[in-house]
Amino acid sequence: xxxxxxxxxxxxxxxxxxxxxxxxxxxxxxxxxxxxxxxxxxxxxxxxxxxxxxxxxxxxxxxxxxxxxxxxxxxxxxxxxxxxxxxxxxxxxxxxxxxxxxxxxxxxxxxxxxxxxxxxxxxxxxxxxxxxxxxxxxxxxxxxxxxxxxxxxxxxxxxxxxxxxxxxxxxxxxxxxxxxxxxxxxxxxxxxxxxxxxxxxxxxxxxxxxxxxxxxxxxxxxxxxxxxxxxxxxxxxxxxxxxxxxxxxxxxxxxxxxxxxxxxxxxxxxxxxxxxxxxxxxxxxxxxxxxxxxxxxxxxxxxxxxxxxxxxxxxxxxxxxxxxxxxxxxxxxxxxxxxxxxxxxxxxxxxxxxxxxxxx
Numbered sequence: 001x002x003x004x005x006x007x008x009x010x011x012x013x014x015x016x017x018x019x020x021x022x023x024x025x026x027x028x029x030x031x032x033x034x035x036x037x038x039x040x041x042x043x044x045x046x047x048x049x050x051x052x053x054x055x056x057x058x059x060x061x062x063x064x065x066x067x068x069x070x071x072x073x074x075x076x077x078x079x080x081x082x083x084x085x086x087x088x089x090x091x092x093x094x095x096x097x098x099x100x101x102x103x104x105x106x107x108x109x110x111x112x113x114x115x116x117x118x119x120x121x122x123x124x125x126x127x128x129x130x131x132x133x134x135x136x137x138x139x140x141x142x143x144x145x146x147x148x149x150x151x152x153x154x155x156x157x158x159x160x161x162x163x164x165x166x167x168x169x170x171x172x173x174x175x176x177x178x179x180x181x182x183x184x185x186x187x188x189x190x191x192x193x194x195x196x197x198x199x200x201x202x203x204x205x206x207x208x209x210x211x212x213x214x215x216x217x218x219x220x221x222x223x224x225x226x227x228x229x230x231x232x233x234x235x236x237x238x239x240x241x242x243x244x245x246x247x248x249x250x251x252x253x254x255x256x257x258x259x260x261x262x263x264x265x266x267x268x269x270x271x272x273x274x275x276x277x278x279x280x281x282x283x284x285x286x287x288x289x290x291x292x293x294x295x296x297x298x299x300x301x302x303x304x305x306x307x308x309x310x311x312x313x314x315x316x317x318x319x320x321x322x323x324x325x326x327x328x329x330x331x332x333x334x335x336x337x338x339x340x341x342x343x344x345x346x347x348x349x350x351x352x353x354x355x356x357x358x359x360x
Contacts, residue, residue, distance in 0.1 A: 033152060037107040038064065039088045039095055039120075040134050044080075045073055045281035046145060047111070049288045049321050050162070051153040054080035058105045059087035061095070063247075070249055071278040072334060076324040095120050099127045109152055137206055139170075142286035162288050162321070169291035170213060173298050176305055177215030186240040186301050187219040189267075190284070192226045194255055195248045200229050206286050207243070214298040214306075216241070231261035241301065242267040244275040246282035251275065252339040271344045274300065279314065279334040280322060292317060296335075296349075303348060310335075310349055 037059035038044045044064035048054050054077040065085035068074045074081045084105060087098050095113055097120065102110060110124050114133025124131045132148055135141045143163050150159025190207035193199035201207035202223030211218045219237040220229075234242075242265065244251055253273040256262045267273055276284040276293070283293035295313060298306035311331050318326050326334070335349045 033108045033154065035105065035107045036109055036111070036152060037087055037102055037105060038111040039097060040111060040113050040136065041067070042136075042281055042285060042287045043111045043134055043145070043149070044068070044083075046288050047149045047153065048073065048077060048080060049280055050146065050149040050155055050158050052155075052158070052323055053077070054083065056153070057083055058107055059084045059102065059110075061085065061088050063094075066249070067278065067281055071280060071282070072326060072330050073280045073322075075330065076280070076318075076322050097123050099123050102129065103127065111148075111152070136286060139166075139206075139209055139286070142166075142206075142290065145286070146288060165317070166291045169294055173214055173294055173306070177213065177298070180215045180302070180305070184302075185215055185217045187237065188216040188241045188243060188301070189219045189234065189237060189239040190243040190245070192245050193248065194244055195251050198229050198231065198234060199226050200234070201226055207284065210290070210294055210297060213294060214301060216297075216301055231259065234262065235265050238266045240267055240270070240272060242273045243284070243297075244273065246276040246278045246284050253343060254339075271342070274340050274343055274346070275336050277335050280318070288321065299348065300345060303345060 034056055035058045036047060036056050038047055038057065039061050041061050041063045044057060044060035045067060047057060057080065060083055062085045065081075065083065068080050084101065087101050087105070088095050089098050093116065095116065097110070097112065102124070107129070109130040109132055111132045111134055112121055112124060113136070115135045121131060121133065132152060134145050134148060136145070143166070146159045146162050147156070150156040188211045190201040190211065191198060192201050192207070200220040200223065201218070202220045202225055203218065204224050205226060208218045208221060219239040242256060244253065244255070252275060256265070256268045256273045262268055276282065277296060279289050279292065281287040281289055283289055283296065292310070292314060295306065295308045295310055299308050299310060314331050314334060315326055318324050332338075337346075337350065340346050341350065
C-alpha cells in the first residue's frame with residue numbers, strides 16, 4: 001500500500017509544546033506512527049524503553065547500535081540488533097542524515113539533534129520528512145527527551161512515569177547529599193575520552209551534574225565543558241575517584257593502572273577507577289536509566305550513607321521499563337563486574353543469592 005505524502009515540519013523537545021502542530025498534522029492525516037528513525041545516539045534506546053518494543057524503530061545511528069549490541073538491550077529486544085544503522089554519516093560529528101537511506105526506510109518521523117546547527121536538519125526538512133528535534137546535555141533536556149519519545153510513541157503516561165522515577169531518586173539523593181559536611185566530599189573526575197589522550201568533563205556538563213548530585217566534587221570544575229588535559233593535570237587534581245566513559249568499548253581501568261604517570265594518581269593508587277556501567281543504554285550520558293547511575297555512584301562514594309540494593313533496583317526497574325526480568329549474569333554485565341570487580345568497594349555489587357523464580 002502506498003504511504004501518504006509527508007509534510008516537512010520540525011518540532012523541538014526543548015519547547016514544551018512538544019511537536020503538537022506536527023502531531024496534529026499527523027493525526028489529521030490519519031497516519032499512525034509506525035516507523036521511527038533516530039539519529040541522536042541515545043534516542044534509539046530511549047525510544048525502545050518508552051515504547052517497550054523495538055518493532056517501530058526502522059533506523060538508528062551506528063553508535064546507537066553498538067550500545068545495543070554491547071549492553072543488555074539487544075538481549076531484551078533481539079530484533080533491535082538488526083535495525084538499519086546507516087541512516088547517518090559524514091559531517092563534523094557524523095550526524096549528517098543519509099537522506100537516500102532514510103527515504104528507502106520511509107519513516108513517519110526522524111529524530112535529529114536540535115542543538116547542533118541547521119546543517120544536519122535542513123536535509124530532512126528539504127526531503128519533506130517530519131523531524132523531531134532533541135536537545136541534550138542537561139537534566140531538563142533529558143526529561144524533555146522522554147516527553148518527546150512519549151509523544152512519538154503515543155505513550156505519554158510511560159514517559160511521565162520515567163520522569164517521576166528520576167525526580168524521586170534525584171530528590172532523595174540530593175537531600176542526603178546536602179546534609180554531608182564539605183570535608184567528607186570526595187573529588188571525582190569523569191574521563192569522557194581516555195583510550196588515546198585524555199578528555200575530562202568540567203563544569204556545565206551532565207557528568208558534573210550527577211557528581212555534584214551525589215555529594216561529590218568535580219575535580220575538573222575549574223574547566224567548562226569537555227576539554228583535553230594531560231596526565232600531569234590529572235595528577236595535580238588528585239581525584240579520589242576516576243570514572244571512565246562507557247563509549248570506548250575497549251577502555252578498562254587497566255588504562256589508568258598500567259600508565260606510568262596515571263598510575264601514580266591517588267584514585268589509581270587506591271584502586272578507585274571504575275568504568276561506567278551499560279544497561280539498556282550507557283549510564284554516563286543523559287538517558288532513561290540515569291536514576292540507576294545516580295544510585296550506583298552515590299553508593300560507590302558513600303556506602304555508609306546510600307544503602308541501595310542496586311541489583312534489586314536493576315531487576316525491578318527493568319521489569320517496569322522494559323518488561324524484562326534480567327538474569328544474574330545480565331546484572332553482572334550491566335555493572336561490568338568483569339572489569340570493575342577488583343576495584344575498591346565494588347564487592348558490594350557482586351552477585352547475591354537469586355530471589356525465587358529468578359533466572360540464574
